[in-house]
Amino acid sequence: MNIRFLTKSQVKQCLVTVCVNFSFLNYCFTIGWLSNAITVYTSEHSPLSTGPLTTSQISLMSSVVFLTAIPGSLLFGRLSDWIGRKWSLYLGNIIYTMGFLLLALATNYEMIVVARALNGLGMGCAFVVTQIYVSEIAEKEIRGILGAVYNSTVSLGSLLARLICIFVDISGQSYIFIGTNVICWISFCSRYTSIFAPSWTIRGC
Numbered sequence: 001m002n003i004r005f006l007t008k009s010q011v012k013q014c015l016v017t018v019c020v021n022f023s024f025l026n027y028c029f030t031i032g033w034l035s036n037a038i039t040v041y042t043s044e045h046s047p048l049s050t051g052p053l054t055t056s057q058i059s060l061m062s063s064v065v066f067l068t069a070i071p072g073s074l075l076f077g078r079l080s081d082w083i084g085r086k087w088s089l090y091l092g093n094i095i096y097t098m099g100f101l102l103l104a105l106a107t108n109y110e111m112i113v114v115a116r117a118l119n120g121l122g123m124g125c126a127f128v129v130t131q132i133y134v135s136e137i138a139e140k141e142i143r144g145i146l147g148a149v150y151n152s153t154v155s156l157g158s159l160l161a162r163l164i165c166i167f168v169d170i171s172g173q174s175y176i177f178i179g180t181n182v183i184c185w186i187s188f189c190s191r192y193t194s195i196f197a198p199s200w201t202i203r204g205c
Contacts, residue, residue: 010142017134017146019187022180023089023126024150025157026096029177030119032161033103034062040170041112047170050108057109064113065120072124077132085133092125097181104174 006014038058046052053061080088099118106112131150138146164173 006142010139013138013142014146016137017149020089020130020133021149021153022184022187023093023096023122023130024153025160025180026093026100026119026177026184027123027126028154028157028161029100029164029173029180030065030096030116030123032158032165033173033177035162036165036173037061037170048106048108048112050110053109061109061112061116064116065123068117068120069124069127072121073128074124075121076125077128080129080132085129085136088125088129089133092122092129093181093184095119095125096122097178100174100177100181104171104178 040046041048041053041061042058044052076088076092079091095118099115099122102111102115102118106115131147134146134149135143164176168176
């Protein structure tokens with residue numbers, strides 16, 4: 001595919017895809033956050049009121065994201081049929097933001113687990129609804145390359161997550177992650193992400 005041969009409609013579809021794939025940055029931040037958090041929360045200088053975390057606590061903190069992502073995927077897959085793809089992405093982004101905000105304010109282990117559980121629900125939404133949305137708005141000539149934007153976004157997000165964890169303290173990281181959610185909201189609210197829904201999914205997409 002040559003960029004010179006893209007139609008105006010296809011160029012806009014590319015912009016839509018880039019915008020909605022911002023949700024995968026949240027996934028990368030959710031996973032990347034662990035690289036620094038494990039070291040901080042298991043040290044004798046742990047900022048948590050409950051003290052340093054044990055190995056079993058770290059295991060639950062790490063895995064709860066994937067435990068809630070499973071029902072999250074099923075929930076948002078069905079929900080997107082009821083209220084539309086775009087409204088489902090809005091809701092998933094709200095859940096992600098709540099999770100990151102709770103992480104920033106966490107003072108004990110229980111708050112972290114709840115925050116990570118919320119992140120898992122948001123992850124389930126991102127993996128299901130984003131892919132459905134992109135496949136529905138993309139013309140068949142460019143559907144393959146637009147689907148590949150996901151891989152690029154995950155690679156970029158993973159790099160950003162590692163850099164943020166290196167240079168920013170554990171509490172400040174979550175506020176940066178919340179900032180990326182603001183970017184998601186701006187991109188979702190742009191006129192480009194609401195004009196390409198096919199006739200059978202036009203409601204709420």
